[in-house]
Amino acid sequence: MTPDELLDALIRLRKAAVGGRRVPHKPLLLLWLCGRYSTTGSSAVTYAEAEEQVSRLINDFGPPVVSAAAQRQRAAMPFVHLERTLWDLKDGEGHPIGPDAPERGKWLRDRGAHGQLHPEVELLLSDPGTLISAVRLLLDQHFTPSLEALICSGAGLDLAGLEESAHPVVPPKPKRPRRSGFAEEVLRAYAFACAMCGYDGALARNPVGLEAAHVRWHSQDGPDDVSNALALCALHHALFDLGVLGLTADLRIRVSGLYVARNKAGLAIDALAGHPLAAPRPGKPPVDLTFVTWHDRQVFKDS
Known part of the structure; x- marks a missing residue:
């Protein structure tokens, strides 16, 4: 071999x-x-x-x-x-x-x-x-x-x-490349703020701690479109991909029943439950429910 x-x-x-x-x-x-x-x-x-x-x-x-x-x-x-x-x-x-x-x-x-x-x-x-x-x-x-x-x-x-x-001596096989400009487009669509908590931090003019999150993962054939994405702070992006956070059909935030926290910062995640996602700017599409359904079945850790 x-x-x-x-x-x-x-x-x-x-x-x-x-x-x-x-x-x-x-x-x-x-x-x-x-x-x-x-x-x-x-x-x-x-x-x-x-x-x-x-x-x-x-x-x-x-x-x-x-x-x-x-x-x-x-x-x-x-x-x-x-x-x-x-x-x-x-x-x-x-x-x-x-x-x-x-x-x-x-x-x-x-x-x-x-x-x-x-x-x-x-x-x-x-x-x-x-x-x-x-x-x-x-x-x-x-x-x-x-x-x-x-x-x-x-x-x-x-x-x-x-x-x-060491550097990889055998390059990985080509995968479907991410669309150039996708992350910038998503962050602009959500006015450079987290769609869940509103965090909008920047260092000088550069956003920090904000990321473009796929709802249906890129590796699982999720398209690089605003309709399959959210602007999220780094914390909520990680929790969304882990299945701690999810979405309802009317685009409200869900929190896994398996999630536990003791202090004020951790309990702030529980407080997100039921809150509506921030809407994208006019002219930009909200998250497509097809991708919400995928995330609910494939990622979200329900109780």
């Missing part, structure tokens, strides 16, 4: 449709395995070791599930179904476990299931440039930029440290 072939394999990860929702389970398992390999020199792991940490990543950065039992064992699906061109999965006696095995944590724990990326994959990832390219590709294709640092932290990846010591 060459570096190009590895990146092609990551691009071609099969993504099963689960109720029409995005399924970032395999990318998150792979990112966690990359983190494990970069810190320990091996991706070998038992399901019992991986279950809690990988399930937490999927709960934090994937679509919500209501069942507590499902939340605890969300790692089972990618552990079983990750492509065998990348991954070797066996039981406690060394017998291969096929991709038709049950997606159940208890079944995998009882059989001592353990997996490891193929030696040729690990050898490629031993080159920092290839590792950076693989991580960047997975982040770019499945998530949104405001989440990258949080995902890397949860996966045990020091991407900034890797990038200081």
Whole structure:
């Protein structure tokens, strides 16, 4: 396997449709395995070791599930179904476990299931440039930029440290480029103020802490249009992408029932619930409800 072939394999990860929702389970398992390999020199792991940490990543950065039992064992699906061109999965006696095995944590724990990326994959990832390219590709294709640092932290990846010591030697495959001028257009449409809290800070004449946020993520085929965007302060942008904040059909702010806070600053988020979004300037479209529905199903962490 060459570096190009590895990146092609990551691009071609099969993504099963689960109720029409995005399924970032395999990318998150792979990112966690990359983190494990970069810190320990091996991706070998038992399901019992991986279950809690990988399930937490999927709960934090994937679509919500209501069942507590499902939340605890969300790692089972990618552990079983990750492509065998990348991954070797066996039981406690060394017998291969096929991709038709049950997606159940208890079944995998009882059989001592353990997996490891193929030696040729690990050898490629031993080159920092290839590792950076693989991580960047997975982040770019499945998530949104405001989440990258949080995902890397949860996966045990020091991407900034890797990038200081090496440059990607294998450029990531081209992705759909963001439209030039998109961010400026969105900020102007909302008069350089957060559509949720009204923050409009600037340093001299330059806005600071304000960002153009996609409602339907760019990586998930969200268009670079004002109708799919909000001007948000950095805090509310991060909370919106994490699913703490959402929108109703009449464009009022929702706050996840899972969100908790104790002090005045944290409780200010709860106080946003029910407030209307600021409208864009005349002549600019409000957020399209199609994208609001996507965010509600795919990102917002309802109680």
